Amino acid sequence: MSDDWAKLRDQFVMGGVQKGRQAMPEKACGKCEHFRQHSASAAGDGHCAVIVENELNKVVFDNTDASQCSQYKEIDRIRTDTSEFMWDPTFRPQRQIEEK
Amino acid sequence: MGGPKMSAVEMRSIEEIEKSGQWWWWAEQKRSKRLDYLRKAVWKKGAKGSGYQPGVKVDLERPILYTQAFQANEHDPLIIRHAKALAHVWDNITIFIQDHAQIMGYLGSRPHTIVWHPEILFLLNEDLYNDRTVIPEPEERSLRIIREICDYWNPQTAGTKMFSKLPPEEIVKLMTGAIGWGLPIHRIGYCTKQWDYMFRLGFEGIIAEIDAKMAEAEERIYRRVPEPEDYEYYKKLDIWKAMKITLEAAVRWARRYSRLARIIAENFETDPQRKQELERIAETCWKVPARPPEHLWESLQFDHFVQILTRYEACDGAWPARPDYWHGPFYDKDVNQDKVLTKEEALDLTGEFLIRCYEVGWFWLMLARDTLQGITGTWVWTLGGVNEDGTDACNDMTDCLLEAARLVRVANPTFAFRYHPQVRMQTLRNVFECIRQGLGYPSMRNDPILIANAMHWHRHPLKEARRWVHQACMSPCPDTKWGCQPFRMANATIIAAKAMEYALFDGFDQVLQMQFGPHTGDASKFESFEELYQAWYTQIKWMMDTLTKVTGAGRYNSSELDPRPFLSAIYERCVDLGVDSAHPSERGNSWITFFAWMETGDSLAAVKKLVFDERKYTMAQLIEALRNNWEGYEEMRMDFVRAPKWGNDDDYVDQIHVRCHNDVAAHSWEIKDPTGNPWPPLPENIAAYVTNATKVWALPNGRRLGDTLYDGGCSPGAGLDKKGPTAVLRSVAKIDHIGAVRATLLNQRLNPTQLAGEKGFQIWHSYIKTWADLGIDHVQFNMVDNETLKAAQKEPEKYPELIVRIAGYSAHFIDLNKKTQDTIIARNVQSLGS
Ligand code: SF4
Numbered sequence: 041m042s043d044d045w046a047k048l049r050d051q052f053v054m055g056g057v058q059k060g061r062q063a064m065p066e067k068a069c070g071k072c073e074h075f076r077q078h079s080a081s082a083a084g085d086g087h088c089a090v091i092v093e094n095e096l097n098k099v100v101f102d103n104t105d106a107s108q109c110s111q112y113k114e115i116d117r118i119r120t121d122t123s124e125f126m127w128d129p130t131f132r133p134q135r136q137i138e139e140k
Numbered sequence: 141m142g143g144p145k146m147s148a149v150e151m152r153s154i155e156e157i158e159k160s161g162q163w164w165w166w167a168e169q170k171r172s173k174r175l176d177y178l179r180k181a182v183w184k185k186g187a188k189g190s191g192y193q194p195g196v197k198v199d200l201e202r203p204i205l206y207t208q209a210f211q212a213n214e215h216d217p218l219i220i221r222h223a224k225a226l227a228h229v230w231d232n233i234t235i236f237i238q239d240h241a242q243i244m245g246y247l248g249s250r251p252h253t254i255v256w257h258p259e260i261l262f263l264l265n266e267d268l269y270n271d272r273t274v275i276p277e278p279e280e281r282s283l284r285i286i287r288e289i290c291d292y293w294n295p296q297t298a299g300t301k302m303f304s305k306l307p308p309e310e311i312v313k314l315m316t317g318a319i320g321w322g323l324p325i326h327r328i329g330y331c332t333k334q335w336d337y338m339f340r341l342g343f344e345g346i347i348a349e350i351d352a353k354m355a356e357a358e359e360r361i362y363r364r365v366p367e368p369e370d371y372e373y374y375k376k377l378d379i380w381k382a383m384k385i386t387l388e389a390a391v392r393w394a395r396r397y398s399r400l401a402r403i404i405a406e407n408f409e410t411d412p413q414r415k416q417e418l419e420r421i422a423e424t425c426w427k428v429p430a431r432p433p434e435h436l437w438e439s440l441q442f443d444h445f446v447q448i449l450t451r452y453e454a455c456d457g458a459w460p461a462r463p464d465y466w467h468g469p470f471y472d473k474d475v476n477q478d479k480v481l482t483k484e485e486a487l488d489l490t491g492e493f494l495i496r497c498y499e500v501g502w503f504w505l506m507l508a509r510d511t512l513q514g515i516t517g518t519w520v521w522t523l524g525g526v527n528e529d530g531t532d533a534c535n536d537m538t539d540c541l542l543e544a545a546r547l548v549r550v551a552n553p554t555f556a557f558r559y560h561p562q563v564r565m566q567t568l569r570n571v572f573e574c575i576r577q578g579l580g581y582p583s584m585r586n587d588p589i590l591i592a593n594a595m596h597w598h599r600h601p602l603k604e605a606r607r608w609v610h611q612a613c614m615s616p617c618p619d620t621k622w623g624c625q626p627f628r629m630a631n632a633t634i635i636a637a638k639a640m641e642y643a644l645f646d647g648f649d650q651v652l653q654m655q656f657g658p659h660t661g662d663a664s665k666f667e668s669f670e671e672l673y674q675a676w677y678t679q680i681k682w683m684m685d686t687l688t689k690v691t692g693a694g695r696y697n698s699s700e701l702d703p704r705p706f707l708s709a710i711y712e713r714c715v716d717l718g719v720d721s722a723h724p725s726e727r728g729n730s731w732i733t734f735f736a737w738m739e740t741g742d743s744l745a746a747v748k749k750l751v752f753d754e755r756k757y758t759m760a761q762l763i764e765a766l767r768n769n770w771e772g773y774e775e776m777r778m779d780f781v782r783a784p785k786w787g788n789d790d791d792y793v794d795q796i797h798v799r800c801h802n803d804v805a806a807h808s809w810e811i812k813d814p815t816g817n818p819w820p821p822l823p824e825n826i827a828a829y830v831t832n833a834t835k836v837w838a839l840p841n842g843r844r845l846g847d848t849l850y851d852g853g854c855s856p857g858a859g860l861d862k863k864g865p866t867a868v869l870r871s872v873a874k875i876d877h878i879g880a881v882r883a884t885l886l887n888q889r890l891n892p893t894q895l896a897g898e899k900g901f902q903i904w905h906s907y908i909k910t911w912a913d914l915g916i917d918h919v920q921f922n923m924v925d926n927e928t929l930k931a932a933q934k935e936p937e938k939y940p941e942l943i944v945r946i947a948g949y950s951a952h953f954i955d956l957n958k959k960t961q962d963t964i965i966a967r968n969v970q971s972l973g974s
Contacts, residue, residue, distance in 0.1 A: 079317030083266035122191030
């Protein structure tokens with residue numbers, strides 16, 4: 041089990057390190073209802089609430105490509121205005137995401 | 141000195157303004173022209189919500205310079221690379237002198253900038269890249285530079301290296317933000333400073349000590365065949381070298397201000413008085429921090445330089461200080477004895493000293509931006525208290541600081557006052573005046589209790605325990621050679637209410653939809669209160685273990701992965717031993733912050749009463765209602781809301797709280813930090829009671845997902861204390877404030893009308909005496925009425941310096957987002973004497 045956690049940790053660290061260099065895909069985890077953004081940073085790191093691999097939830101980022109995901113469900117609302125922000129499931133700070 | 145135009149409000153008389161309670165207009169009229177200018181020229185660096193204020197931009201000079209030097213010295217040992225990078229910044233960053241300023245030293249190359257430390261954490265870097273508010277113009281160019289810096293640092297930030305080393309399960313869980321807050325990184329911490337060392341030697345004196353140490357080391361390892369234990373000196377030599385590089389560069393940086401002041405004085409300044417000031421600034425910055433200070437203007441300058449220097453090195457998220465204790469002797473000499481400084485001049489300097497602190501800011505991770513909204517860190521300064529021999533430590537500098545605070549009305553720093561029975565009355569009146577004028581500070585700390593507490597938990601000897609300062613907003617730490625904890629990583633902070641959620645859902649996180657805590661059984665089948673209690677105790681112990689495991693590992697690995705040469709250089713212990721500041725060789729001062737703590741006892745009491753005593757509901761019904769976030773169960777929810785609540789002197793619920801406190805305190809002794817000390821609990825909340833509202837699922841105290849949590853560490857829930865302030869104190873006094881907590885935070889709102897005049901002081905004073913006699917360690921007050929707060933929500937421009945106490949810190953009301961503002965308004969206003 042601790043190996044699985046180590047894998048998750050590495051995906052999370054490496055994903056965070058590389059994330060800024062990837063564009064925002066048309067269909068992305070950040071636009072999905074099942075995305076749970078981690079609240080430590082506004083860097084778009086998070087995990088999926090429904091996809092579980094080896095008993096652990098999958099690490100994803102707001103710009104992870106979701107074009108192949110069968111569980112993708114587009115979120116109704118996205119907020120990008122940070123002035124009234126409290127950690128909020130609809131908050132997405134990623135530059136390329138539009139408010140809706 | 142041309143100040144801003146008089147506003148219409150200023151035309152009212154001082155008496156009229158006093159009567160209206162609009163103390164910010166009073167302050168504007170009372171303060172000197174210089175202070176007025178400096179106060180209005182300052183930039184607000186705290187975030188509102190999680191975005192920075194308009195106009196505030198990230199400074200790119202520091203990251204560019206730091207990166208250049210770090211790249212250029214890649215063959216050096218890590219600690220020396222960091223030292224050289226810092227030195228390169230201090231030698232080259234743009235410096236400036238603001239009109240009318242007397243205290244030098246800015247964090248950043250422009251007054252409106254916040255500093256970015258790209259070497260700390262890859263997520264911070266990506267967070268900045270995503271930010272929509274702080275990227276300087278031209279944006280495209282800035283983004284390109286930021287991307288290049290991110291590319292260089294992300295694979296090797298302190299966090300990247302540290303996360304790969306720490307227990308994998310724990311670090312992933314921490315970073316979700318569901319169970320804890322803060323990061324196990326040396327460059328993000330709360331650093332208590334050891335002023336007796338720095339003021340005694342100055343940096344040149346410390347360098348001389350380092351030189352002697354290096355000479356001795358070289359003697360042992362170069363000039364003879366070393367003994368086995370001597371090989372350690374190879375490592376120590378690098379550390380001493382790095383310390384020395386930073387100390388020398390710090391002196392050069394200060395002297396750049398000296399030169400600039402002299403250039404302006406000799407070539408540009410036409411006002412003879414300002415010219416004289418600039419010459420004095422030039423002399424002061426030449427002298428300190430190189431040599432020990434001898435005057436108040438030198439000691440304040442020394443202090444401020446050190447604070448800025450440490451923040452160039454890293455994000456020091458707190459500002460532990462005891463300015464009346466350390467600057468008091470200089471004040472006394474200059475103002476009372478030698479009369480080289482008038483009281484007014486000392487007040488001006490002190491006011492500016494506060495403003496200079498207020499303007500310090502950096503680009504901060506979201507977790508800190510929104511939980512510390514309105515400010516940039518918990519700059520809580522300690523005043524009052526006792527001397528090492530137990531006599532009253534209040535002095536004229538204490539009064540000067542309190543007076544200056546009323547004039548400049550900054551939200552950071554705030555003060556916490558160490559109250560004891562022998563405290564001098566004139567100072568206590570001054571404290572009260574700050575509270576009455578709505579500053580929200582000083583908070584009151586019960587000195588005898590906290591001294592006993594420091595001795596109980598960390599074995600500090602009495603004399604050293606009496607030297608305590610606030611290491612962050614609440615926890616006392618001696619500022620002595622062996623008592624001084626050089627930094628504290630904030631991530632030993634648990635969101636305690638989650639343990640209740642996990643106990644009810646077998647360790648499953650309802651918000652994240654993930655198994656987090658240990659399996660403690662299906663709560664719908666629990667047949668006794670004791671079963672539920674034990675499930676909760678298992679979960680909270682697991683949370684304490686998880687977070688302290690990460691913090692301990694973070695501290696242990698920091699010397700190697702993330703050393704801090706400058707911070708190390710200003711601790712006598714580190715210089716003596718040749719160790720990095722992360723080396724756990726001090727006496728120790730760890731604690732676990734408990735956010736969202738008091739929901740636990742209230743939830744347990746409600747379940748005990750309605751499920752197990754009265755049997756009105758079953759556990760299965762409760763779990764179903766909670767699973768649905770109480771939706772469709774409103775009548776049932778109201779029963780749980782009406783169940784006995786903390787803060788009403790009701791033993792039914794209070795004794796459950798006391799049991800929870802005692803049990804977590806007992807577990808504190810079972811887990812040890814790297815210095816071998818226990819991890820005592822410290823319940824308090826900053827603004828996390830609002831930000832965590834969407835992270836903690838529905839609870840049996842009647843709370844729904846999204847409802848704000850209780851605001852204090854031992855405060856009753858907003859509006860749930862129905863029996864007046866004495867009942868609140870009686871409930872809170874049932875907690876053992878020495879043996880059950882490291883400290884705990886009590887918020888109270890008082891009625892400003894009731895506390896007017898001399899009578900008001902007497903009423904408050906007798907409340908404070910009762911509070912102290914009951915052995916409660918902390919209380920803080922808001923004394924602004926709801927009419928004013930609501931008016932400020934409507935017309936914020938008319939209430940620029942209206943301050944409120946959040947929890948552990950203060951902020952300007954208009955800098956808070958609406959949800960937090962509403963929580964302040966919702967707190968009960970108490971009438972004392974009821
Ligand atoms: S369901 Fe698919 S698209 Fe949605 S967050 Fe999970 S992985 Fe991403």
